[in-house]
Amino acid sequence: MTIPNIVGAGLIVIGAGLGIGRIGGSAMDAIARQPEASGKIQTAMLIAAALIEGIGFAALFAA
Amino acid sequence: MYICKIFLGTTINENNMYNNKFVKVLTVFLLFVTVSVNAKSEAVEKGEKKDIKTEIKEYIDHHLLDSHYFNLFSYDTDDGKHKYIGAPLPVILWDNGLQVFSSSKFNHGKTVAEVNGNYYKLYHNKIYKTDANGTINYDEEHHATNEKPLDFSITKNVVFIIIVGIIMFFMFKRMATNYKKSPIPTGMARLLEPIVLYIRDDIARPNIGEKHYRRFMGYLLTIFFFVWIVNLFGLTPLGVNVTNNIAVTFALALLTYLITTFSGNKNYWKHIFWMPGVPIPMKILLAPIELLGTLIKPFSLMIRLYANITAGHIVLMSLIGLMFIFKNWIGSPLSFGLAFALALLELLVAALQAYIFTMLSALYFGSAVEEHH
Secondary structure, rough: OOOHHHHHHHHHHHHHHHHHHHHHHHHHHHHHHHHHHHHHHHHHHHHHHHHHHHHHHHHHOOO | OOOHHHHHOOOOOOOOHHHHHHHHHHHHHHHOOOOOOHHHHHHHHHHHHHHHHHHHHHHHHHHOOOOEEEEEEEEOOOOOOEEEEEEEEEEEOOOOEEEEEEEHHHOOOOEEEEEEEEEEEEEEEEEEEEEEOOOOOOOOOOEOOOOOOOOEOHHHHHHHHHHHHHHHHHHHHHHHHHHHHHOOOOOOOHHHHHHHHHHHHHHHHHHHOOOHHHHHHHHHHHHHHHHHHHHHHHHHOOOHHHHHOOOHHOOOOOHHHHHHHHHOOOHHHHHHHOOOOOOOHHHHHHHHHHHHHHHHHHHHHHHHHHHHHHHHHHHHHHHHHHHHOEEEEOOHHHHHHHHHHHHHHHHHHHHHHHHHHHHHHHHHHHHHHHHOO
């Protein structure tokens, strides 16, 4: 592993972490506002998080 | 192997100085109360320490690969031999006719297997055709250039795919007989019914739609239980790593891709090649992107499952390995605690990845059969 690769991997993790963090935070807000819809919100949250994670992993493989 | 020796409980007495039982107890007590690391044993083990690190690294690398053996563990015997506990698996090669033999003939890569006048050698987990002496030729980049016969062997992964298949068959067979006896679920049916209903009502119905979901239920249930059970097997100490293998996740994603493609209706293809509701230049621009999108979707399914499980296994095994690197009363329990917590997290990940794989497959099927509205 060379230094650019390591830096790239770090940047990817920062980006993916921020993205998933935002999704999680927004989902928390949404559940706090509408606790009765928490099931649906969780599902949507997991899908969005999984999509970001997929891109993150693809980028990690490229790095 | 040092790690395995500890697993076996045959710990080696490194310092003869501590032979006295009283001194031993005292040392353990001192280690408990003092924060400082036992400097003496540290110095003694310094030469060995790097070996352990590389050994752990090799161990992890080895675990992530598929193998022609089913080994539980290996260790060094007192007379300097390396012994493996496990079973050899059948090797099936296509090399001008079918060649079937046991992988014990390779003797873990040490000897050349002779079958019907052909010679094969196991080198870095791959089978190469060699001469009687087992010479392997290399190119400039140190890659073997020997001929590779087509390998259809029943490897460790294949064995566990078959085992999981058999387990699932008997699970659902039991479930069916339970339902035949009475409409009220008992036994296996009671265990599985909530999961099956969850997949039907929370994954298939909302994503595929009331009209078409029944067609895909069989596939969705199979993929969910298969991925889940295989992932759970990966957490047992058997050293199974089926979903760590990108070929396995590729096959699963390929199935989802084929089903999506072949069940796509007119509306689905129209949205790919001639997106309605956008200007004509955009339509031309969108067609290749959408076409690529159909390939990226199963690709991301493949990468996600593979990378999640692989990353989990690497981190878990590294933490377990850390226990043997630290070897003091602070580091080792700490890494044990971390490994334990991570194992619990992996239990969640095993189910979550199965859920996400099923969920996204259902989503793709849903987009394929969606009616025009």
